[in-house]
Amino acid sequence: MTSIRIPTYRLAAFVVVVVIVSIASVGSLLIRNAVRSEEHRLLQERASEIGLILTEAFSGLQTQMATVAGETQLNGADARAFMASTATLITAQPGSSTVLADAGTDPVRFVAVIGTALPPTAVGPADALIRRALNLRAEITTSVFDEGSAHVIGLAYPVGVGGLVIYRQLPLDPSAAGSATSGSQPFHELTVALYAGPTQEKATLILTTSGQVPLRGSVAVASTTFGADQWLVAINATSPLVGNFATNAFWLVLVGGVVVALALGALADSLLRRREHTLALVDQRTAELRDSMAKLELAQEQVLRQARLAAIGELAAGVGHELRNPLGVITNAHYLLRAGFEQQGGNGLMRHLALAEREVGAATLIVGDLLDFAGPREPVTTPVGLHELLDEVLDLAAPPSGITVDRDESAGCSPVLADRDQLRQVLLNLITNAYEAMPGGGAVTVVVREAPGGVELQVTDSGVGMDQETAAQVFQPFFTRKARGIGLGLAVTKRIIDAHGGGISVTSAPGVGTTFRVDLPAAVVGAAP
Amino acid sequence: MKPTVLVKQTVLVVDDAAGMRQTLVDILEAAGYSVSIAVDGGAALALARGERFDVILMDIQMPVLTGVEVLAALDHPPPQIVLMTAYALEEQMGKARDHQAFAILQKPFQIARLLHVVAEAAAPCDGNGYRPGLG
Numbered sequence: 001m002t003s004i005r006i007p008t009y010r011l012a013a014f015v016v017v018v019v020i021v022s023i024a025s026v027g028s029l030l031i032r033n034a035v036r037s038e039e040h041r042l043l044q045e046r047a048s049e050i051g052l053i054l055t056e057a058f059s060g061l062q063t064q065m066a067t068v069a070g071e072t073q074l075n076g077a078d079a080r081a082f083m084a085s086t087a088t089l090i091t092a093q094p095g096s097s098t099v100l101a102d103a104g105t106d107p108v109r110f111v112a113v114i115g116t117a118l119p120p121t122a123v124g125p126a127d128a129l130i131r132r133a134l135n136l137r138a139e140i141t142t143s144v145f146d147e148g149s150a151h152v153i154g155l156a157y158p159v160g161v162g163g164l165v166i167y168r169q170l171p172l173d174p175s176a177a178g179s180a181t182s183g184s185q186p187f188h189e190l191t192v193a194l195y196a197g198p199t200q201e202k203a204t205l206i207l208t209t210s211g212q213v214p215l216r217g218s219v220a221v222a223s224t225t226f227g228a229d230q231w232l233v234a235i236n237a238t239s240p241l242v243g244n245f246a247t248n249a250f251w252l253v254l255v256g257g258v259v260v261a262l263a264l265g266a267l268a269d270s271l272l273r274r275r276e277h278t279l280a281l282v283d284q285r286t287a288e289l290r291d292s293m294a295k296l297e298l299a300q301e302q303v304l305r306q307a308r309l310a311a312i313g314e315l316a317a318g319v320g321h322e323l324r325n326p327l328g329v330i331t332n333a334h335y336l337l338r339a340g341f342e343q344q345g346g347n348g349l350m351r352h353l354a355l356a357e358r359e360v361g362a363a364t365l366i367v368g369d370l371l372d373f374a375g376p377r378e379p380v381t382t383p384v385g386l387h388e389l390l391d392e393v394l395d396l397a398a399p400p401s402g403i404t405v406d407r408d409e410s411a412g413c414s415p416v417l418a419d420r421d422q423l424r425q426v427l428l429n430l431i432t433n434a435y436e437a438m439p440g441g442g443a444v445t446v447v448v449r450e451a452p453g454g455v456e457l458q459v460t461d462s463g464v465g466m467d468q469e470t471a472a473q474v475f476q477p478f479f480t481r482k483a484r485g486i487g488l489g490l491a492v493t494k495r496i497i498d499a500h501g502g503g504i505s506v507t508s509a510p511g512v513g514t515t516f517r518v519d520l521p522a523a524v525v526g527a528a529p
Numbered sequence: 530m531k532p533t534v535l536v537k538q539t540v541l542v543v544d545d546a547a548g549m550r551q552t553l554v555d556i557l558e559a560a561g562y563s564v565s566i567a568v569d570g571g572a573a574l575a576l577a578r579g580e581r582f583d584v585i586l587m588d589i590q591m592p593v594l595t596g597v598e599v600l601a602a603l604d605h606p607p608p609q610i611v612l613m614t615a616y617a618l619e620e621q622m623g624k625a626r627d628h629q630a631f632a633i634l635q636k637p638f639q640i641a642r643l644l645h646v647v648a649e650a651a652a653p654c655d656g657n658g659y660r661p662g663l664g
Contacts, residue, residue, distance in 0.1 A: 317616065321590075324615035325546050328636035332552030335640040339559065364637055371616060 009272030017265035024257015028250035035246050036218075042241040043220040046190060050233050051222030054194070058226040062140040064089065065157035069166050072100060077161050079112035086114050095150075095171040103134045104163025111164070118169065129154045130165045140227030144172065144196045144204050153196060153206060157227075174205045174213070189239055191215060195232040198223065206231075309477065313374035316488075320371040327367065330360050361396055365428050369488040372425065372496070373477065379419030379499050383523035386416060386448050386455060393427040402441025405431075409448050413455045417523040422496045429489040430459040430516050436482055437463030437514060454502070454522045460515040466508040474506060537563040538651045539580075543573040543587040543596070544613070549636075553586065560644055562651075570594025577603055583651040584631075589614040589621055597621050600628045609650035613638070 068082075068089050075081030082100045090098050097115040101108050101122060108122040108130045122130055125145035133141045133156030140157045147169075155168045174193075193213050197204035200214045200221070208215075214234065221234045240247040334357050341349050387409055399405050416423075434444040442462040449456055466474070466481070473479045475494040480487030497504045501521050508514040540562045544550045550566050557564045565582070567573035571593035577585060585608050589596040596612050601624070603610070609631045614621075625633055631650045634643060 321616040324636045325549060328613075328615070328638070329546065329548035329552055331637040332549070332556060332640065336552060336555055336559075360637070 007273070007276070009269055009276050012272050013265045013269035016268045017261045020261035020264060021258055024254055024261065027257065028254035031253055032250035035240075035242055035249065039237070039240055039242050039247070040218060040220065043218060043235065043237055044222075046187065046237075046241070047220035047222035047233060047235050050187065050190075050192065050235060051224040054224040054231070054233060055226075058140075058224065058231075061155070062157070062227050065140050065155065065166055065168070066138075068098075069157050069159045072159050072164065072166065073161050077111075077159065077164050082112050083114055090114075090168070093170060097169045099167040099169070100159075101130050101156075101165045101167045102163050103130050103165050108165075110167075122167070126154050126167070126169065129156050130167055132156070133165050133167075134158050134163060136228045142196050142226055142229050142231075144206065172206060174207045175211070187235075189237055189241065190235045191238055193234045195234070196226070196229065198230045198232055200232060200234055210236075312478075316370040317374040320367045320374065323363065323367045327360055327364055330356075334360065358398070358400075362432065365397075365425070365432060365489070366486060368425055369429065369492045370486070372422075372492045373488050376495055376499070379422050379496070381417045381419055381500070383415035384418045384420050384423055386413060386457060389420065389424060389427060390446065390448070393424060393431055397428055397432050397435070399444065400435055403435055403438055403444060404442075405444045405446065407446050407448075409446075413448055413450050413522075415523045416455050416520040418500055418520060419496075422499075423520075426493045426496050426518070429493045430518075433489060433516075434459055434461035434463070434514075437461045437465075439464075442513075450522075451519060454520050457518040457520070458515055459518075460513060462513045465510040465512050465514055467510055471506050471508045471514075475504075537561065538583040539563045539565065540647065540651070541565045541567060541573065541576060541582040541585045541587075543567040543570070543585065543591070543599070545569050545588065545591045549588070549613075556640060556643070557586075557647065560647075562647070570596060570599045574599050574602055577608065582608055584608070584647055585610045586647065587612055589625070589633075595621070597624045597628070600625060600630055611646055611650055 068086050071085040071089065072082045075085065077100070079100060086098050086100075093115075095116055097113055097118050099110045099114075099118060100112040102111050108127050110118055110120055110122065121127075124147075125143050126147070129141060129143040133139075137158055137160070140155055142153060142155050144151070144153045146152070151172045151174075152169050153172050155170075157166045158164070159166060191208075191210040193200065193208040193210060193215055194206045195201060195204045196206050202213060205213055215236045217236050219234050219236045221232055224231045224233055334353060337353055338350070341353065390407065390409075394405060431444065431446075438444075438461055444462075445458070445460040447456075447458040447460075470481060474490050476487075477491040478487040479491075494504050497518055497520070503519045505517050506514060507517075538561075540557050542550055542553045542557065542564055543566070544553070545568055550568070554564045554566060562584075565576065565580075567576050570587075570591045573585070573587060574594060577599070585599075585603075587596040587599060587610060589612050594602070596614075600610050600612070612625055612630045612633045613636055614633060615636045622633065632646045634646065
């Protein structure tokens with residue numbers, strides 16, 4: 001499963017976008033709720049206003065009916081007089097009837113009818129309405145019902161004489177009102193439904209400006225009093241009362257918030273990315289600086305080390321120079337002593353003398369190393385036979401008692417191209433090192449043989465050996481584990497071998513012994529003088 | 530190469546180190562030479578101008594005058610001069626060769642080699658009064 005690493009700056013930008021969009025969403029919801037609440041409040045206000053206006057209008061209607069009733073009462077409920085007065089008081093509408101009904105009979109009998117002819121007696125809802133009006137004195141009462149195929153509204157008002165009641169019946173076409181769309185009309189922005197009852201029942205619908213009843217959406221209702229009855233007016237708005245801007249403000253906030261969030265997110269992304277880039281650059285520069293400082297420190301260390309080595313070299317040169325004179329004197333004195341002892345035949349003294357001569361040889365080797373280290377010179381090469389040189393070295397540095405030297409030169413080899421004095425210094429160093437590695441005695445094995453491109457020389461001792469850490473350091477100047485010596489022999493040896501274009505390596509195991517292997521380039525055949 | 534009994538060949542040993550002077554005198558006298566000594570370059574120059582030596586065996590690093598400076602001063606006629614040095618500078622070695630030092634020996638040296646070089650230097654010279662040096 002692979003994991004995709006999202007950069008920190010992108011995550012941060014995403015968080016910015018989410019936070020701002022959340023704030024914008026909450027804000028837009030609050031605005032929308034506030035706008036809805038205000039819209040509803042306004043709608044309710046309108047409904048109440050319409051309710052009041054209708055109550056006013058209906059009271060006018062009751063007054064008209066009361067007037068007709070009064071006239072009829074004055075005329076002694078005379079049918080002819082009723083018809084005459086009513087005709088002046090009530091404008092006949094198409095399909096409407098105004099009736100003087102007598103509820104004292106059963107069924108109710110229509111005494112006089114103006115307008116559209118009705119059957120002689122009332123039936124069903126009209127009968128009930130007229131009887132109800134008789135019971136409710138001085139109050140108009142209404143009922144909406146179907147008569148035959150017609151949908152009608154009936155209004156009834158008691159005359160106050162006997163069982164007489166003024167009854168009007170009008171055909172109803174609730175949708176005939178149409179929708180009031182003219183901007184100049186009051187309430188033009190509303191859709192209205194008026195019910196002749198306290199609830200929005202379709203059967204009691206008197207008029208509506210909407211094709212759909214009951215009204216849908218945000219609807220406000222208000223009661224209106226029609227005589228003894230409670231009617232209901234329901235409205236909703238064709239366009240927002242608070243205005244389109246307020247209605248859509250929440251969209252503006254939401255969309256604006258999203259746009260701002262995206263813009264800020266992009267800005268944050270860009271800034272944070274730049275910041276990350278800058279930080280990375282700072283890190284890189286810091287690392288480079290640290291690296292430079294480390295290099296500088298190393299260089300400084302090397303300079304110090306070289307200065308120290310130079311100082312040591314200078315000292316070594318002085319000491320070497322001063323030591324060579326006394327060593328020369330001692331060598332000369334040994335010569336004179338040996339001549340004297342040979343004449344006198346002092347064998348015991350000769351042993352001591354040999355010891356002294358060996359020690360002078362060792363001191364001379366150290367001085368040679370010191371001077372070579374202090375002032376290395378380029379090798380002046382000639383073809384040199386390793387076997388002969390080995391003879392000379394073993395003559396100068398004879399093995400101490402308890403140590404044997406085995407030479408394996410059966411293979412034979414061609415001369416090497418070398419500076420004879422320097423190569424002798426190398427062999428003296430390797431041989432005396434081998435001796436010193438075997439304080440309890442042992443064997444030194446020297447192998448000289450041909451190798452690809454040159455000659456290989458191996459000096460192996462069966463001495464104390466070294467661990468890896470020690471072996472890795474033996475060629476460093478002034479490194480020594482020996483009781484005596486200044487630690488320059490192998491450093492000078494390596495320097496000389498390197499200057500000859502050869503190589504030197506060491507393998508060692510503690511308690512087993514050490515082998516130094518030297519590779520030297522062979523002298524070109526025919527170059528020998 | 531052995532010197533004759535009647536006429537000993539003369540060697541002037543010049544070294545500021547007393548031990549070196551003394552052992553060289555003993556070794557050379559045992560080898561049959563008549564040996565004189567000088568303790569520095571100035572004394573050596575004075576002696577060599579007043580007396581003829583077959584061989585002058587002289588250290589290079591010395592007070593007053595160095596061995597190379599004495600060599601340069603004694604250029605004509607040239608005695609056979611063998612120089613010794615514990616640690617000579619390249620410059621001094623070059624100058625010594627320029628002034629035809631017979632040989633330059635590095636201390637400490639094998640006595641056999643010393644006697645060989647001195648004997649060679651003391652041997653009668655050819656018609657030109659000069660033989661190529663050994664060192």
